[in-house]
Amino acid sequence: MPPVLIIGEVTPDGDAASITGELIAAARPLADGLGVELVAALPGTSSQRAAATAITLGADKAYAVEDPFLDDPSAFDAHVAAAQKLCQEIGPSIVLFGRTITGRDVAPRLAFRLGTCAANDCVEVKLDSDQRLAALRPVFGGSALAWVRCLGDVAVVTVRAKAYEPLEADATRKGEVVNFSPGLGRDAVKSRLVERVKEDQTQGLRLEDARIVVSGGRGLGGPDPFVHLEEIAKLLGGAVGASRAACDAGWVPATLQVGLTGKTVTPDLYLTVGISGASQHMAGCAASKNIVSINKDGDANIFKEARFGAVGDWKNILPAFIEQLQELVK
Amino acid sequence: MPLNIIVAAKQVLDPEMPASAFKVDRDAKKIMPPQGIPPVVNGFDENAVEAALQLREIHEGKVTVLTMGAEFALDVIKKPLSMGADELILLQDPAFINTPDSFFTATVLAAAIKKIGEYDLIICGRQASDWDSSQVSLGIAEMLGLPVITLGRKIEVGDGKVLVQRVLTDGYEVMEASLPAVVTVSNEFGEPRYPTLRGIMQATRKMPTTWTSADLGVEIPAPQLELSDLFVPERDRQCEYIEGSDEAAIGRNLALKLREAKLI
Ligand SMILES: Cc1cc2nc3c(=O)[nH]c(=O)nc-3n(C[C@H](O)[C@H](O)[C@H](O)COP(=O)(O)OP(=O)(O)OC[C@H]3O[C@@H](n4cnc5c(N)ncnc54)[C@H](O)[C@@H]3O)c2cc1C
Ligand SMILES: Nc1ncnc2c1ncn2[C@@H]1O[C@H](COP(=O)(O)O)[C@@H](O)[C@H]1O
Numbered sequence: 001m002p003p004v005l006i007i008g009e010v011t012p013d014g015d016a017a018s019i020t021g022e023l024i025a026a027a028r029p030l031a032d033g034l035g036v037e038l039v040a041a042l043p044g045t046s047s048q049r050a051a052a053t054a055i056t057l058g059a060d061k062a063y064a065v066e067d068p069f070l071d072d073p074s075a076f077d078a079h080v081a082a083a084q085k086l087c088q089e090i091g092p093s094i095v096l097f098g099r100t101i102t103g104r105d106v107a108p109r110l111a112f113r114l115g116t117c118a119a120n121d122c123v124e125v126k127l128d129s130d131q132r133l134a135a136l137r138p139v140f141g142g143s144a145l146a147w148v149r150c151l152g153d154v155a156v157v158t159v160r161a162k163a164y165e166p167l168e169a170d171a172t173r174k175g176e177v178v179n180f181s182p183g184l185g186r187d188a189v190k191s192r193l194v195e196r197v198k199e200d201q202t203q204g205l206r207l208e209d210a211r212i213v214v215s216g217g218r219g220l221g222g223p224d225p226f227v228h229l230e231e232i233a234k235l236l237g238g239a240v241g242a243s244r245a246a247c248d249a250g251w252v253p254a255t256l257q258v259g260l261t262g263k264t265v266t267p268d269l270y271l272t273v274g275i276s277g278a279s280q281h282m283a284g285c286a287a288s289k290n291i292v293s294i295n296k297d298g299d300a301n302i303f304k305e306a307r308f309g310a311v312g313d314w315k316n317i318l319p320a321f322i323e324q325l326q327e328l329v330k
Numbered sequence: 331m332p333l334n335i336i337v338a339a340k341q342v343l344d345p346e347m348p349a350s351a352f353k354v355d356r357d358a359k360k361i362m363p364p365q366g367i368p369p370v371v372n373g374f375d376e377n378a379v380e381a382a383l384q385l386r387e388i389h390e391g392k393v394t395v396l397t398m399g400a401e402f403a404l405d406v407i408k409k410p411l412s413m414g415a416d417e418l419i420l421l422q423d424p425a426f427i428n429t430p431d432s433f434f435t436a437t438v439l440a441a442a443i444k445k446i447g448e449y450d451l452i453i454c455g456r457q458a459s460d461w462d463s464s465q466v467s468l469g470i471a472e473m474l475g476l477p478v479i480t481l482g483r484k485i486e487v488g489d490g491k492v493l494v495q496r497v498l499t500d501g502y503e504v505m506e507a508s509l510p511a512v513v514t515v516s517n518e519f520g521e522p523r524y525p526t527l528r529g530i531m532q533a534t535r536k537m538p539t540t541w542t543s544a545d546l547g548v549e550i551p552a553p554q555l556e557l558s559d560l561f562v563p564e565r566d567r568q569c570e571y572i573e574g575s576d577e578a579a580i581g582r583n584l585a586l587k588l589r590e591a592k593l594i
Contacts (some may be wrong), residue, residue: 195503309569316576
C-alpha cells in the first residue's frame with residue numbers, strides 16, 4: 001500500500017524542526033483514513049536524531065535521508081533530487097512539505113518531476129469521500145478560500161507553518177528508523193550559493209516571536225513617524241512591523257514587512273497605525289489574538305478584524321496614547 | 331553578448347480592488363469580475379518586465395513577453411510593450427482558462443518557450459496574485475530542464491551565468507546558475523517604470539503575436555488540481571470603537587482600554 005510521506009526538516013543542531021511535528025499531525029488522519037503507513041523523511045547531513053524524534057511525534061517509520069549536498073536549507077536542487085529518489089524508493093500516494101524556505105521551492109519541483117503540481121500554502125488537508133486528497137488554500141491574497149482536489153497519481157502539498165499543532169511526543173512509541181543515502185552527485189546541483197548576507201539588524205526580539213507588534217502603514221506618510229511606533233514597542237516590550245506600502249516606499253527595511261509575502265506574526269496584541277487592512281496584509285497577522293487599529297477612515301477594512309478601533313488622525317491620537325501608556329507602565 | 335529574455339506575465343483581477351467589490355459566485359466557483367475595475371498585469375510580473383528591461387539596457391538584446399489566457403483586455407496586457415518590451419505573444423485559446431492547476435499552465439508556457447526556441451533568461455513573477463500558486467515558474471524550469479532561482483531582488487548576468495540576490499526573511503543570499511535559466515522576482519526588486527507617452531504610442535501600433543493550442547501543438551494534460559469549492563471566509567469580529575471628546579481623548583482612552591482588557 002503506498003504510504004503517506006511527510007518531508008520534515010532538521011535544524012542546524014540536528015533536531016527535528018517544529019514543522020516536522022506539524023506535518024505529522026496533519027498527515028496522521030490521512031494515513032489512518034487510507035489505512036497505510038505514515039513515513040517521515042528527514043533530509044540533512046546528520047538526521048538520525050531528528051528521525052527518531054519523528055517516531056515519537058507519530059510517524060510509523062522515519063528515513064534519515066543523509067547526504068553532504070543536503071547541508072543547507074537553500075540547497076534546493078539537492079533537496080529535490082533527494083526527495084525524488086526517496087519517492088522512487090517508497091512510492092507514496094501523498095507527500096506533505098512545510099511551506100518553508102525549503103518547502104516552497106522544493107515541493108513544487110518534486111511535484112512537476114512526478115508529473116503533477118503542488119497544492120501550495122494549505123491550511124487544512126483531508127480525504128474526500130473518494131479518498132482523494134483535498135486541501136484548503138487561501139487564494140486572492142486571502143480574500144477567498146479554495147478547496148482543491150489533487151487528481152494526480154501523487155498528491156503533493158505544502159502546509160502553512162503553525163496550521164497544525166504537533167501531537168504530544170510519546171517516547172514509548174515504536175517505529176523503524178531507516179538510513180537512506182540518496183548518493184547525490186554534482187550533476188544534481190545546477191545552482192550554487194555564493195554568499196548569504198544578514199541585513200536585519202534588529203537587536204533581541206524578533207518580529208515573529210514578539211508578543212506585541214506595532215505596525216505602521218502608508219497612512220504614516222513617511223519614515224519619521226515610525227519613531228513613535230518604536231517608542232510604543234519599547235514601552236510595551238514589543239517589536240515594530242510594517243505594511244508592504246511602507247516597505248516599498250523605503251520608509252523601513254523590507255524585513256519588517258508583515259503579510260502574505262512578508263512575515264507571519266501571531267502576537268497577543270497587534271496594533272496598527274495607518275494601515276488599511278488589505279487582505280494580503282491580514283494574511284500575515286489575522287491569527288493575532290487581538291488586533292487594535294488606529295485609522296482615520298472608520299470604514300477601513302482593518303476594523304472588520306479589529307477588537308478595538310480608534311478612528312482619527314494618528315497625529316492627534318498617538319501623542320496622548322503614548323503619554324497615557326507611559327503613565328500606565330510606570 | 332545580447333540577451334534573449336522571455337518574461338511570463340499574467341493578466342489578473344485587480345488584487346487591490348476594495349474588499350466590498352470582491353464577490354464570489356460559489357456555485358460557479360468563480361470570482362465575479364468587479365464592475366468598473368479593469369484587470370491588471372500581475373504586479374510581480376511588472377517587476378519581472380522591469381528586471382528584463384534593465385538587463386537589456388546593459389547587455390542589449392530582446393525582451394519577449396509571454397502571456398496565457400482565454401481572454402485578454404488588450405489595453406491592459408499591452409502594458410509591458412508600453413514599458414518598452416519588444417514583443418508580446420498571446421497564448422490565447424478557449425482551452426486556456428484560468429485555473430489553479432499550475433501543471434496545465436506550466437505545460438502551455440513551456441511549450442511556447444520551446445517554440446520561441448532562443449532564450450538566455452526566463453523571468454517570472456514570484457506568484458500570480460489570483461491563485462497565489464507560486465509554482466508555474468518552477469514548473470517551466472523543470473519541464474525545460476533549466477536551473478531556477480526564486481525571489482530575486484537583483485539580477486546580474488555575465489560570463490554565461492546569472493547571479494541573483496534572493497530575498498530572505500532577515501536579509502538576502504546570492505545564488506548563481508548557468509544560462510539559460512529561470513529567475514523569479516519579488517517586489518523588493520523595485521518599482522516597475524511607468525510607460526512613457528512615446529512607449530504608449532509605440533505599443534498602440536505594435537500588434538501582439540497570437541498562438542493557439544494548435545499553433546503550439548501542445549496536448550492538454552490530464553487535470554492535476556481541481557477546484558472543488560471557493561468561498562469568502564466569515565469574519566465575525568465585532569470592533570469596539572473607542573470614544574472620546576476629541577482625538578487626544580480617544581488616544582488616552584485607547585491606552586486605558588488596552589490596560590482594562592489586560593492586553594498591556
Ligand atoms: C500579491 C500581493 C502580495 C502582497 N503582499 C503584501 C504583504 O505581504 N504585506 C502587505 O502589507 N501588503 C501586501 N500587499 C499590498 C496590499 O495589497 C496593500 O497594497 C498594502 O497592504 C497597503 O498598505 P497600507 O495599508 O499601509 O496602505 P493603504 O492601503 O494606502 O492604507 C493607508 C491607510 O492609512 C489611513 N490613513 C491615512 N492617513 C492617516 C492618518 N493621518 N491617520 C490615521 N490613518 C491614516 C488611511 O485611511 C488608509 O486606511 C500585497 C499585494 C499583492 C497584490
Ligand atoms: N497564465 C499565465 N501567463 C503568463 N505567465 C504566467 C501565467 N500564469 C503564471 N505565470 C507566470 O508564473 C508566475 C507564477 O505564477 P503562479 O505559479 O500561478 O503563482 C507568474 O508571476 C507569471 O510570471
